[in-house]
Amino acid sequence: DTGVSQDPRHKITKRGQNVTFRCDPISEHNRLYWYRQTLGQGPEFLTYFQNEAQLEKSRLLSDRFSAERPKGSFSTLEIQRTEQGDSAMYLCASSFGGQWTEKLFFGSGTQLSVL
Amino acid sequence: SQELEQSPQSLIVQEGKNLTINCTSSKTLYGLYWYKQKYGEGLIFLMMLQKGGEEKSHEKITAKLDEKKQQSSLHITASQPSHAGIYLCGADSDDKIIFGKGTRLHILP
Numbered sequence: 130d131t132g133v134s135q136d137p138r139h140k141i142t143k144r145g146q147n148v149t150f151r152c153d154p155i156s157e158h159n160r161l162y163w164y165r166q167t168l169g170q171g172p173e174f175l176t177y178f179q180n181e182a183q184l185e186k187s188r189l190l191s192d193r194f195s196a197e198r199p200k201g202s203f204s205t206l207e208i209q210r211t212e213q214g215d216s217a218m219y220l221c222a223s224s225f226g227g228q229w230t231e232k233l234f235f236g237s238g239t240q241l242s243v244l
Numbered sequence: 245s246q247e248l249e250q251s252p253q254s255l256i257v258q259e260g261k262n263l264t265i266n267c268t269s270s271k272t273l274y275g276l277y278w279y280k281q282k283y284g285e286g287l288i289f290l291m292m293l294q295k296g297g298e299e300k301s302h303e304k305i306t307a308k309l310d311e312k313k314q315q316s317s318l319h320i321t322a323s324q325p326s327h328a329g330i331y332l333c334g335a336d337s338d339d340k341i342i343f344g345k346g347t348r349l350h351i352l353p
Contacts (some may be wrong), residue, residue, distance in 0.1 A: 133286075169345070170346075174342060184339070185340065220286060222287075235288075237286045238284075240284065
């Protein structure tokens, strides 16, 4: 069990640029989640995949955000035309989903700063 | 939509003291999770509770879910510096977990 890994750990970008984050889940997990966390707040759900299918997207996920999980393995989260309000910690989590929501295993997150 | 309220928002305790963090849900809880987060890091799973009246312990941390399944508490006995961090409760909500805003715990030596 190598855990959930996220890359990069930190990203600084200028407003208007595009950024992409990567998440590698625990290999046997079929569900992968993306959350966003700002200072002083709990993680907010963005979207999740079961295998390669994106099953739910939060209203927080504007059309500038897109997530993919090709072949049900790693996932990418892209933000186009970044805004200062996008500055946050982006957390990825994975689980072995079945009838119930199993506990989520989280990565260390990608801290995004938009200047 | 389900909402979780945590109290207190922050807590400063002397090392060795006991403390309790509470989590109240706007709806019945079908799965309640407690996570710990170090500043700037990911979340670490502590415990999961599902049944009304359930209680679980790990080392010096005990979590309880009330009989009505709308409130949970996390109790730390004889706090240590390693307990410092952000404690988050989460609720199972349609195949995902929604989180409260967290309780920030500081331990004074």
